[in-house]
Amino acid sequence: MDEHRFNMSMRRFLKEVGVTSQQAIEAIVRDSDMQGHGKLKVKMILTADGTPLNHVVEGEIDLG
Template identity: 65%
Template structure:
């Protein structure tokens, strides 16, 4: 696989993760399943048959 094809494959995956995650967060906020002024979030990236375990944490300000 070329580096360009590899890069495009990663970008495609990350785009899907970003779009679907945003929809789920918006749905959660719309349905009122949270309280407070911020939503604490955590994303964990793992890959089968590897030791990859990358965690990103953050807060999203609510309307």
């Protein structure tokens, strides 16, 4: 396996996940008029076809 190629591909994917997730969260907060109202509970689930990968990350985002 080419470690550099793998690392760059994974970083590209994770950057896309981060950017698009932030945009989606900002849009739902803005469109739902939730700004300044407590916290938003969020959960991300990462899976990979053909593998047993099921990585869950849960957290809260302070809405100010």
